[in-house]
Amino acid sequence: MVEAIEVELQSVSKFYGEDKVVDAVSLHVNQGEIFVLIGPSGCGKTTTLKMINQLIPHTSGRILVRGKDVTELDPVELRRSIGYVIQYIGLLPHLTIRDNITFVLQLKKYNKKMQRERAMELIETVGLPVSYLDRHPRELSGGQQQRVGVARALAADPEILLMDEPFGAVDPITREQLQLELLRLQETIKKTIIFVTHDMQEAFKVGDRIGIMRGGRLVTIGTAMDIVRERDEFIRNFIGQGAIFSALDTIPAARAIIDDLPIVQEGAALDDDVLSLTGDWENIFIVDGQRRCLGYISLSEIKGQRKIDREKVTACPPPCRPGDSLKKVIEEMLWGNRAWLPVVSEEGYFLGIVSFQSCASLLVG
Amino acid sequence: MLENIGLFFSYFWEIRAQVAELTLQHLWLSLAGVLLGTLTAVPLGIFISRRPKISSFVIDLAGALYTIPSLAILGFMLPFLGLGWLPTITALTIYSWLPVLRNTCTGIVNVDPAAKEAALGMGATSNQLLFRVELPMAFPVIMAGIRTVAVLTVGITTMGALVAAGGLGSLIFTGISMMDNRMILAGTIPVSALAVALDQLLGFLENKAGVWTGVRS
Numbered sequence: 393m394v395e396a397i398e399v400e401l402q403s404v405s406k407f408y409g410e411d412k413v414v415d416a417v418s419l420h421v422n423q424g425e426i427f428v429l430i431g432p433s434g435c436g437k438t439t440t441l442k443m444i445n446q447l448i449p450h451t452s453g454r455i456l457v458r459g460k461d462v463t464e465l466d467p468v469e470l471r472r473s474i475g476y477v478i479q480y481i482g483l484l485p486h487l488t489i490r491d492n493i494t495f496v497l498q499l500k501k502y503n504k505k506m507q508r509e510r511a512m513e514l515i516e517t518v519g520l521p522v523s524y525l526d527r528h529p530r531e532l533s534g535g536q537q538q539r540v541g542v543a544r545a546l547a548a549d550p551e552i553l554l555m556d557e558p559f560g561a562v563d564p565i566t567r568e569q570l571q572l573e574l575l576r577l578q579e580t581i582k583k584t585i586i587f588v589t590h591d592m593q594e595a596f597k598v599g600d601r602i603g604i605m606r607g608g609r610l611v612t613i614g615t616a617m618d619i620v621r622e623r624d625e626f627i628r629n630f631i632g633q634g635a636i637f638s639a640l641d642t643i644p645a646a647r648a649i650i651d652d653l654p655i656v657q658e659g660a661a662l663d664d665d666v667l668s669l670t671g672d673w674e675n676i677f678i679v680d681g682q683r684r685c686l687g688y689i690s691l692s693e694i695k696g697q698r699k700i701d702r703e704k705v706t707a708c709p710p711p712c713r714p715g716d717s718l719k720k721v722i723e724e725m726l727w728g729n730r731a732w733l734p735v736v737s738e739e740g741y742f743l744g745i746v747s748f749q750s751c752a753s754l755l756v757g
Numbered sequence: 758m759l760e761n762i763g764l765f766f767s768y769f770w771e772i773r774a775q776v777a778e779l780t781l782q783h784l785w786l787s788l789a790g791v792l793l794g795t796l797t798a799v800p801l802g803i804f805i806s807r808r809p810k811i812s813s814f815v816i817d818l819a820g821a822l823y824t825i826p827s828l829a830i831l832g833f834m835l836p837f838l839g840l841g842w843l844p845t846i847t848a849l850t851i852y853s854w855l856p857v858l859r860n861t862c863t864g865i866v867n868v869d870p871a872a873k874e875a876a877l878g879m880g881a882t883s884n885q886l887l888f889r890v891e892l893p894m895a896f897p898v899i900m901a902g903i904r905t906v907a908v909l910t911v912g913i914t915t916m917g918a919l920v921a922a923g924g925l926g927s928l929i930f931t932g933i934s935m936m937d938n939r940m941i942l943a944g945t946i947p948v949s950a951l952a953v954a955l956d957q958l959l960g961f962l963e964n965k966a967g968v969w970t971g972v973r974s
């Protein structure tokens with residue numbers, strides 16, 4: 393299936409006088425994707441974001457939102473159809489949290505009852521107590537205000553969300569919590585999100601794809617795995633060594649599965665086909681009729697026999713799921729003192745194994 | 758001393774009807790000046806807040822008018838507006854301009870840019886931005902300007918007596934010419950009371966409006 397492109401920038405530049413603040417940036421964001429823009433301070437992330445909803449007009453290039461050139465759209469309508477979480481939270485201090493959340497709905501003149509219902513719904517969505525609706529922004533902590541900022545952007549149920557360092561003003565623990573909540577929320581709301589940050593860990597954590605900017609240029613675009621494999625010196629310095637561990641957090645075990653293993657069904661005889669698959673692998677896996685893994689037996693135990701001795705079969709280590717992160721898998725291996733783990737689908741099918749080796753070769757490329 | 762105070766009160770009681778009438782006259786002159794000044798200066802303040810190039814010029818102009826002595830303004834207007842309430846209210850309006858204009862303009866200009874950007878980013882039109890964000894957020898600053906003007910105006914209204922507009926100034930000026938301290942006091946005390954009362958009233962209204970618009974809780 394070809395994914396629909398929701399937002400597209402074609403060689404977009406922004407000049408302030410002689411200053412080229414954004415330089416020929418091209419990118420596209422697919423429907424339901426979280427695209428992260430990251431780069432050092434002043435590299436043009438916010439400017440790029442604001443050109444999408446035309447808070448800043450671009451100097452050259454084309455910006456398409458749902459296939460339409462933004463310069464041909466009414467800017468007010470365009471902005472009302474795109475949720476926007478601004479860099480400095482920007483809650484309206486004179487309004488209650490309820491009125492802040494429903495601000496777009498008020499602009500669009502929705503009826504009062506609907507506004508009230510939506511405010512209740514959204515405050516819960518972002519994990520704040522309903523009683524906060526009657527408070528004013530100054531009565532909330534920075535992290536709580538950021539949640540309200542997200543709720544406000546979601547009010548009109550826009551398909552596209554622009555989030556400019558939405559979790560910038562909070563401590564690392566709250567930040568991580570907000571990131572996880574965003575990911576959980578995204579599973580149900582499936583928005584197209586452009587997310588600006590200057591925190592690489594955050595980028596790896598939330599980004600389906602990541603674009604790295606430097607001095608107004610987009611220097612690379614790719615998944616977390618693509619990015620950690622980059623050889624470019626600026627990019628390597630920018631992401632930093634520690635970030636690899638955050639990248640591991642975002643790569644699913646499915647990517648590192650070894651599935652060309654010798655597998656036999658319980659009771660069946662070992663044939664040469666199976667044995668030829670062993671290579672330098674010393675175990676053979678035994679599955680039942682439903683392809684559930686019963687255990688494994690090492691080649692040395694078989695000693696040329698064609699029949700497997702049930703007694704000698706060892707049970708598998710606790711399995712992991714294909715959706716588990718590599719980080720989790722590696723932790724399990726280290727914790728359980730294992731060199732590999734079986735991967736089992738939700739339905740219980742044996743899919744293969746992941747090993748330290750397969751994880752490493754994935755990252756090194 | 759006590760005797761004097763007693764004498765003053767009995768005098769005051771004697772002329773209470775006259776004082777009441779002059780106070781009412783004073784009040785309406787003052788209110789008309791403040792109202793006209795506010796109604797002209799607030800829109801002008803909004804207008805110049807959008808145009809940084811001319812805003813300081815306009816404010817300086819209002820500042821220059823503000824420094825002209827009140828007697829001089831009344832004198833200048835005499836050939837055009839003659840005597841009575843018209844030149845008085847006109848002068849009061851002119852004096853209201855500077856504080857209200859300046860506070861409206863700076864109040865709007867100083868609204869947190871993040872709040873403005875958030876509103877625009879959510880698709881507020883420029884009118885919606887003005888009425889839902891800028892004016893409510895600048896409201897306390899604008900009100901402070903209006904309150905300053907109110908107190909000031911009650912004082913300046915006294916000068917209206919010199920151009921036959923009436924008001925408590927007539928008691929004061931007659932008192933001065935007759936060197937009658939009781940009469941001067943009978944005019945001065947209600948002026949001060951009026952200024953304080955008007956300021957309190959506006960403060961009360963500001964609070965009410967603040968709760969209503971959400972500026973104060």
Ligand SMILES: Nc1ncnc2c1ncn2[C@@H]1O[C@H](COP(=O)(O)OP(=O)(O)OP(=O)(O)O)[C@@H](O)[C@H]1O
Nearest residue numbers: 408411413432433434435436437438439440479590
């Ligand atoms: N109105 C303006 N006039 C001139 N230069 C500007 C203007 N606005 C932004 N810039 C410049 O454009 C560059 C990019 O700004 P931008 O806000 O997009 O950076 P950013 O990547 O979002 O940085 P940060 O991470 O600090 O938020 C900066 O160097 C900034 O100085």
Ligand SMILES: [Mg+2]
Nearest residue numbers: 437438439479
């Ligand atoms: Mg920025």
